[in-house]
Amino acid sequence: MTDQKHPYSLKENPQPTTGNRQRRIILIFVTLSILLVCSIILSLSYGKDLSTVLAGLFSYEGFGLVLRKIRIPRTVMAFLVGGSLGVCGVTLQSILRNPLAEPYTLGVSGGASLGITVSTVIQMQNILGAYAYPLMGFAGALVSIIVVYTLSMRRSFNPNSMILFGIVASLVFSSVVFFIFSLLDPDKMQLTLMWLMGDLASLDISLIPFYVPLLLAPAVILFFFGKELDILSLGGEKAHYLGVHPPRAYKILFILTSVLTGLCVSASGIIGFVGLIVPHVLRNIIGAPHTRLLFASYLGGAFFLIISDVFSRYLLYPVELPVGVVTGIFGGLILLFLLTRKR
Amino acid sequence: MKKDALLSITGVSFRYGAQTVLNNINLDVEKGEVIGIIGPNGAGKSTLLRLIAGYLSPDEGSIVFSGSPLKDYDRRSLARHIATLPQSLDMPFPYTVEEFIVMGRYPYDRRSFSYGAEEKEMASGIMEDMNIGHLASRQINTLSEGERQKVYLAQCIVQDPEVLLLDEPVSHLDIKHQMRVLEILEGLHGEGLTILMILHDLNLASEFCSRMVLIVQGSIYTDGPPAATLTYENIEKVYDTVVIVRENPLSKKPFVIPVSRKYLTREDKSQ
Numbered sequence A: 001m002t003d004q005k006h007p008y009s010l011k012e013n014p015q016p017t018t019g020n021r022q023r024r025i026i027l028i029f030v031t032l033s034i035l036l037v038c039s040i041i042l043s044l045s046y047g048k049d050l051s052t053v054l055a056g057l058f059s060y061e062g063f064g065l066v067l068r069k070i071r072i073p074r075t076v077m078a079f080l081v082g083g084s085l086g087v088c089g090v091t092l093q094s095i096l097r098n099p100l101a102e103p104y105t106l107g108v109s110g111g112a113s114l115g116i117t118v119s120t121v122i123q124m125q126n127i128l129g130a131y132a133y134p135l136m137g138f139a140g141a142l143v144s145i146i147v148v149y150t151l152s153m154r155r156s157f158n159p160n161s162m163i164l165f166g167i168v169a170s171l172v173f174s175s176v177v178f179f180i181f182s183l184l185d186p187d188k189m190q191l192t193l194m195w196l197m198g199d200l201a202s203l204d205i206s207l208i209p210f211y212v213p214l215l216l217a218p219a220v221i222l223f224f225f226g227k228e229l230d231i232l233s234l235g236g237e238k239a240h241y242l243g244v245h246p247p248r249a250y251k252i253l254f255i256l257t258s259v260l261t262g263l264c265v266s267a268s269g270i271i272g273f274v275g276l277i278v279p280h281v282l283r284n285i286i287g288a289p290h291t292r293l294l295f296a297s298y299l300g301g302a303f304f305l306i307i308s309d310v311f312s313r314y315l316l317y318p319v320e321l322p323v324g325v326v327t328g329i330f331g332g333l334i335l336l337f338l339l340t341r342k343r
Numbered sequence B: 001m002k003k004d005a006l007l008s009i010t011g012v013s014f015r016y017g018a019q020t021v022l023n024n025i026n027l028d029v030e031k032g033e034v035i036g037i038i039g040p041n042g043a044g045k046s047t048l049l050r051l052i053a054g055y056l057s058p059d060e061g062s063i064v065f066s067g068s069p070l071k072d073y074d075r076r077s078l079a080r081h082i083a084t085l086p087q088s089l090d091m092p093f094p095y096t097v098e099e100f101i102v103m104g105r106y107p108y109d110r111r112s113f114s115y116g117a118e119e120k121e122m123a124s125g126i127m128e129d130m131n132i133g134h135l136a137s138r139q140i141n142t143l144s145e146g147e148r149q150k151v152y153l154a155q156c157i158v159q160d161p162e163v164l165l166l167d168e169p170v171s172h173l174d175i176k177h178q179m180r181v182l183e184i185l186e187g188l189h190g191e192g193l194t195i196l197m198i199l200h201d202l203n204l205a206s207e208f209c210s211r212m213v214l215i216v217q218g219s220i221y222t223d224g225p226p227a228a229t230l231t232y233e234n235i236e237k238v239y240d241t242v243v244i245v246r247e248n249p250l251s252k253k254p255f256v257i258p259v260s261r262k263y264l265t266r267e268d269k270s271q
Helices: A016-044 A050-057 A065-094 A108-121 A125-154 A159-183 A186-196 A205-223 A224-234 A236-241 A246-268 A274-284 A290-314 A323-342 B045-052 B075-081 B095-103 B117-129 B145-158 B175-190 B204-210 B232-239 B264-268
Strands: B007-016 B019-029 B034-038 B060-067 B082-085 B161-167 B193-198 B211-216 B219-224 B245-246 B254-258
Touching: A016 A065, A016 A274, A016 A290, A016 B145, A016 B204, A050 A065, A050 B075, A065 A224, A065 A246, A065 A274, A108 A159, A108 A246, A108 B219, A125 A159, A125 A205, A125 A246, A159 A186, A159 A246, A205 A246, A205 A290, A205 B145, A224 A236, A224 A246, A224 A290, A224 B095, A236 A246, A236 B082, A274 B019, A290 A323, A323 B145, B007 B045, B019 B060, B019 B219, B034 B045, B034 B175, B034 B204, B045 B161, B045 B193, B045 B264, B060 B264, B075 B082, B082 B145, B095 B117, B095 B145, B117 B145, B145 B175, B175 B193, B175 B204, B204 B219, B204 B254, B211 B232, B219 B232, B232 B245
Parallel strands: B034 B193, B034 B211, B082 B161, B161 B193
Antiparallel strands: B007 B019, B007 B060, B211 B219, B245 B254
């Protein structure tokens, strides 16, 4: 009877049993962790051998200073930002029910870009110094979060209105950014442009102690929403019938992901494709349930950004590329490969 | 309103903007009934189901479930009493059958990260009962329509509800799967489940429902056992189609045969 019912079952991949699948998932997590550790070692040690790095960890001179002032802070930020973009991507793909949504879909990047551009125009660095970009970037992100939130509240707060107002806000803000760019001397805007393409090198290291808890807290809270994300991904109506309160859940998740994305953008500019490609690839490997997808995407996002950062530093050495350009090229190619392979 | 009714709908009206979708609906549902909601397209059947499920709130009137107003239940506790299958469900992500069905335990399982062993056991028990155990690790998107409908139903059953609300559960299925799904529902009814379902096929409704509610333009037209609801007078008036009603020789339930206009005389057509 089984054979008659499923004439195509032989053509499909053999179905793993529950025990096999569990082992497979553990194996994937182990692999991800190993890749992550390797990328961290590579990011810290590139061009040096491991004993120099180990010695450097305990020294305050020479390479020890390079490690402390440049390589460790940069690796820490790449880890946190990559992981955060990964979990934000998972969350938004689930609530918007679209496997191609990403953290910037809801307009946060537009607001942040405007904040940074305005900061350059009015020369905020004269007042705020190294804090100008992070503060103004986050302020801009907050403005766009508030705009999108209030506009969505006017209708019922649902995925469609979030996407609609997110895209509108994004377009308006980035048009204003281009307008300002067109008025100003291009040389003056060079730094701003670099930042807009994603830049892990410029953040002042005195800010890192603030960013670590701020970036970790929302991500940890998101890990607890795995089951709700599963149910929300079935659509608002069905989610309602399974015991979730969709409008409330949408609001909480919108605020968590937007603030987290805003913090990422304020620290390192607009790093594209991480939040899109990482959940997309991992969902195909590890399956759709969101709790494990969130954890895997944190590890995967961290790995992807750290390794991209290594490439951005050494691909055209000594010229350093904006890391957003590298993630964009890699991510785009991976996505292209996946999409063409499926059809 | 009867005191012992499981579900009491009293004077319920609902509007979308200026358009009245439901007007002064009164319906009492006893425990263990299987009610078929029938009526022409756009009559307000799905809206009625969504009101009973708590997804929409009535503009006027009240809905009382198990002695308390529906609006006093929080989402999670209502999901432990009422399971609802909407007309369409689309799945943007590749869940397996097992992963999908266990989500029905969400209203019960307080754990944060994943479902516990007992919840998973319950889900696989119900899959076995419904003869879909062999599908457990298949992706839902690879299933046939009939298999998928059983999987959707299994998730509702895993919710362990007292009331099951179904919006056209068999509309896209072939007769074999229509019968299998409705037989499963019959079995669940035997275990004490109360079922309200919207059906388009009048004959299937007649066979499987103990009571039929015919809704026309937002109001209840008739409400009673199949033999009283499915009369040719009612059907011809409501659906504007000539029909012949006969009795199923085995079940003694009425069955309806629509008659094409080409067999009618000019006189009949003008009526």
